[in-house]
Amino acid sequence: MAFKTVLNKLIVEPVEAETKTASGIIIPDSAQEKPQKGIVIAAGNGKADEPMEVKIGDTVLYSKYAGSEVNIENKKYLIMSQADILVIL
Numbered sequence: 001m002a003f004k005t006v007l008n009k010l011i012v013e014p015v016e017a018e019t020k021t022a023s024g025i026i027i028p029d030s031a032q033e034k035p036q037k038g039i040v041i042a043a044g045n046g047k048a049d050e051p052m053e054v055k056i057g058d059t060v061l062y063s064k065y066a067g068s069e070v071n072i073e074n075k076k077y078l079i080m081s082q083a084d085i086l087v088i089l
């Protein structure tokens with residue numbers, strides 16, 4: 001499905017949180033942190049005073065409570081502003 005966003009908005013597909021530690025301990029759902037990493041699947045053109053620096057396919061880290069969660073065809077996505085992006089990996 002193709003998505004189109006406006007201005008400085010992004011659609012990010014969150015990367016699933018780790019369910020197991022490096023040493024093999026399984027983390028229960030109630031103790032898992034909200035993911036802060038995702039892949040950009042749609043990006044707007046930016047604003048006149050704020051050009052878009054993030055592009056489709058970038059892996060990004062975003063602030064913990066950034067964006068609005070939406071479910072489209074049983075997949076979770078976040079719609080957020082470019083200002084919510086902390087780092088492009």
